[in-house]
Amino acid sequence: MNKNQKDWIDITSGVNVRKCMRCGKCSATCPSYDEMEYHPHQFVYMVEKGNIESLLNSKSLYKCLTCFACVERCPRGVEPAKVVEAVRLTAVRKQGNNHLIPDQIPEMLDEELPQQAIVTAFRKYTK
Amino acid sequence: MQTFTYYPGCTLRTKAKDLDAYARSSAEALGIQLVEPDNWQCCGGAYTTATNEVATKLSAVRTLMAAKDSEGLVTVCSACHNVIKQTNYDISRNEDMADKVKQYLGLEEAYTGETNVYHYLELLRDVVGFDNLKSKIVNPFKGKKIAAYYGCLLLRPSKALAMDDPENPTIMEDFIKAIGGTPVIYAQRNECCGGYITMEDKTQAEKRSSAVMDSAQSMGADMIITACPLCLYNLKKNSGSDMPVYYFTELLAEALGLKEDINE
Numbered sequence: 013m014n015k016n017q018k019d020w021i022d023i024t025s026g027v028n029v030r031k032c033m034r035c036g037k038c039s040a041t042c043p044s045y046d047e048m049e050y051h052p053h054q055f056v057y058m059v060e061k062g063n064i065e066s067l068l069n070s071k072s073l074y075k076c077l078t079c080f081a082c083v084e085r086c087p088r089g090v091e092p093a094k095v096v097e098a099v100r101l102t103a104v105r106k107q108g109n110n111h112l113i114p115d116q117i118p119e120m121l122d123e124e125l126p127q128q129a130i131v132t133a134f135r136k137y138t139k
Numbered sequence: 140m141q142t143f144t145y146y147p148g149c150t151l152r153t154k155a156k157d158l159d160a161y162a163r164s165s166a167e168a169l170g171i172q173l174v175e176p177d178n179w180q181c182c183g184g185a186y187t188t189a190t191n192e193v194a195t196k197l198s199a200v201r202t203l204m205a206a207k208d209s210e211g212l213v214t215v216c217s218a219c220h221n222v223i224k225q226t227n228y229d230i231s232r233n234e235d236m237a238d239k240v241k242q243y244l245g246l247e248e249a250y251t252g253e254t255n256v257y258h259y260l261e262l263l264r265d266v267v268g269f270d271n272l273k274s275k276i277v278n279p280f281k282g283k284k285i286a287a288y289y290g291c292l293l294l295r296p297s298k299a300l301a302m303d304d305p306e307n308p309t310i311m312e313d314f315i316k317a318i319g320g321t322p323v324i325y326a327q328r329n330e331c332c333g334g335y336i337t338m339e340d341k342t343q344a345e346k347r348s349s350a351v352m353d354s355a356q357s358m359g360a361d362m363i364i365t366a367c368p369l370c371l372y373n374l375k376k377n378s379g380s381d382m383p384v385y386y387f388t389e390l391l392a393e394a395l396g397l398k399e400d401i402n403e
Contacts, residue, residue: 026190043331047343074339078185079291079331084305094188101189112339120338124376126368128150128218132184132335135195 017102018062025098029060031088038082038092048072052082052092059095064102073100074111074137104139112137141266143257144206145173148219149181155216155368161388162215162259164397169267169275173213176205184218184335186225193239199226200240203254211255213262215388217292217367220258221300227252228299258293259388260310260366261302269317277396279319285390286323286360287311288351290370291331305329311364314387318394327354332373341377348373352380364390 022029032053039051050058050072058067067073073096082092104110112133121130145166151159166173180198187195199222206212214220230237231252241249257265263272289308297305308329312322332351333344352374355363362383365371374384392398 024189024191026188043333043347044336044343046346047340075336075343077291077331077334077336079334080295081291081331084295084297091188097188101187101192122376124154124372125337126150126154126372127181128148128184128216128367128369129335129338129372131149131181132218132369133338135183135185135187136335 014062014064017064018059021059021064021095021098021102024101025059025091025094027056027091027094027098029056029090029095032056032060032090033088035087038086038090041081041085043079043081044075044077047075052076052096055095055099056090056092059099064099067099068103073103076100078136100136101139104137110138140170140172141210142172142174143211143213143262144209145175145213146179146182146202146206146219146223147175148214148216150218150368151216155371155386158215158366158368158386158388161386161392161397165388165391165395166259166262168395168397169263169272171262171266174209176202179205182219182222184222186222188225193236193243196226196230196236197240197243199223200230200244200250203227203230203252203256204250206254207250211257213257213259215259215366217258217290217365218369220256220366221292224256224301225296225299227254227256258302258366260293260314263314263317263391264310269313272314273317273319276318276394278394280315280390280394281319283320284323284359284361285315285320286325286355286358286363287315287328287387288332288355288363288365288370288374289329290365290367291329291334292367294329311387314391315364318390320390323355323358323360325354325358325360327351332370333377334369334373337373337377344373344377345379348378349380352378352382356380356382
């Protein structure tokens with residue numbers, strides 16, 4: 013376990029992962045559940061245990077829609093989306109590790125796609 | 140006439156011009172003057188919850204500061220509303236954030252969340268009043284079953300957005316009643332449409348947006364309304380449903396008898 017990395021994620025998220033009582037409500041309410049290898053409750057548990065490397069390399073990081081359903085519905089106020097955000101930032105802040113590069117954008121566009129989608133994707137997928 | 144600062148955001152200038160035009164003309168007809176600040180910047184689309192991110196929050200702070208001396212800051216797009224309200228909430232409670240922003244922007248005095256932020260729906264409810272709005276309707280949506288789609292950004296996190304009950308909201312349904320329609324309550328009204336995932340995973344966006352449309356249709360809706368350009372895109376483009384999707388401001392303008400003026 014990389015203690016520095018865990019501490020850094022705790023600072024970035026501002027979340028106390030030890031408050032989690034493993035009820036699974038965050039994952040139950042997550043609209044991306046089926047698409048994720050690691051689900052919101054697992055993010056919280058794995059960060060608590062310092063098992064961060066597998067999260068950093070998982071595509072699950074880019075499946076969170078930032079819809080705040082888990083944040084709103086957690087009975088312990090753990091706010092799992094903030095943990096996912098902190099791990100995702102730890103991944104994309106590494107040099108050359110952006111998940112989306114501008115050259116990929118043109119093929120994703122269509123006539124009606126709102127600018128809002130592009131701006132948000134950049135904010136979520138790059139440092 | 141009351142004057143508010145109005146922040147359209149990037150998409151209302153481009154792909155969602157009608158959301159903007161209907162909002163402006165309706166406000167004017169309701170006795171509200173919306174004044175756009177000079178040189179506003181994009182809000183960023185998504186609020187970064189990370190405690191050690193400052194730069195990504197600065198444009199929202201600039202917008203908030205531009206509205207400090209007015210009655211309040213009004214937004215229409217759900218994403219702008221979410222980013223600006225979360226920024227305002229956090230900076231009003233976090234001295235360290237306020238101080239960092241002050242240093243970045245070279246401010247003489249720190250900004251600590253003084254601006255009142257309204258979503259356009261809140262403006263209708265809290266400033267205009269739904270009863271007052273009702274009295275001004277000339278083309279009521281009589282007999283129309285209208286499903287309100289809140290999505291994720293209008294309501295959550297409720298601590299910061301403080302707009303309505305995050306699980307059993309009524310503001311859009313009350314709006315529908317005010318314009319003479321019949322609101323349809325359905326299970327998926329405050330679940331996510333898929334948002335920006337449409338860019339890299341169409342299948343996931345299709346799954347989410349069809350769940351929303353199917354849910355509204357199964358409860359007998361004739362049409363669905365939203366405040367968000369990205370929700371409108373997903374529900375129209377990715378859901379596979381042919382139920383009409385409208386911006387709530389379009390129905391507002393139509394009910395107020397302003398729609399033809401705009402299209403001329």
